[in-house]
Amino acid sequence: MENLWEQGPQGSHTLLFKREPSPQKVWRSVLTLRAARSAVYKLGSGHNSREAATTEHGGFLVTHLIFQHLGATSIDDPDFDWDSEVLEKIPALVPELVRRLTHEIVTRYGPRPQIRSAFQSAKTCRELARHVLGDLADGVALPAPPAKERKPRRPNTVPLLVDRRVIKDGAPLRYVGQNEPERDAVEEWLAEDERRRQATWVNHRTKPILWAYDEQQYSPSGLVSKMWADAGWDDRPVANQGTVRWFQSEGLSLWDLAQRIHSAEDEPEDES
Known part of the structure; x- marks a missing residue:
């Protein structure tokens, strides 16, 4: 460990940290990091995943971009107004940097990038920083927000x-209550006429x-609601999922059958 503190032109400490930063540079760096982290935190999840x-x-990386874009060359200048020229601009700049970074990742690494992985690569981070800072310096317009990712809506059951x-x-169906309060409320009424729990598919x-x-x-669902009302269930729920209560003779509900279709369609195609 003592080698870490070796001074001199070839000393480990000198090679790693160069010259010791001034108190002003340290303090301004701390203030900037705090402001950047606060702005990133407040931005939170935003409106796009x-x-x-x-x-x-x-x-x-956002903090690094702030330093490079706003004040890296002036951080040791005691006459440079760090508060107004850097700290006060951070809240407005962070959303722009986040959007520019996201745009660069999506543009360069595909429509479904692994954003976390991009920030784990030093090479990728350098490339992203170079492109974003270049766009800022050249006045390139802020990219439009990426479209929200929407999964196709599955058809109803x-x-x-x-x-x-x-x-x-004409396939036979049978009503099956899904919980104890439901069964307690309607079983006696159903037992009075077995046709009440029977139906056929059209x-x-x-x-x-x-x-x-x-x-x-x-x-x-409409029939289940009617059956609950006819059975005199005063505390019945306002709504119900009827497709989980009507079963085929094979033991699958209507909802189960629909889920089988969805699962089959979600499976990747076999390319062998």
């Missing part, structure tokens, strides 16, 4: 099953349940 990742993993013709017309996009009790068609 990519920019959120940049604030989370790129805070130190009933239209999906109808469109795919997963269930044949490939209809809004009313696919043909209830055996009255031979009318309903939506899965």
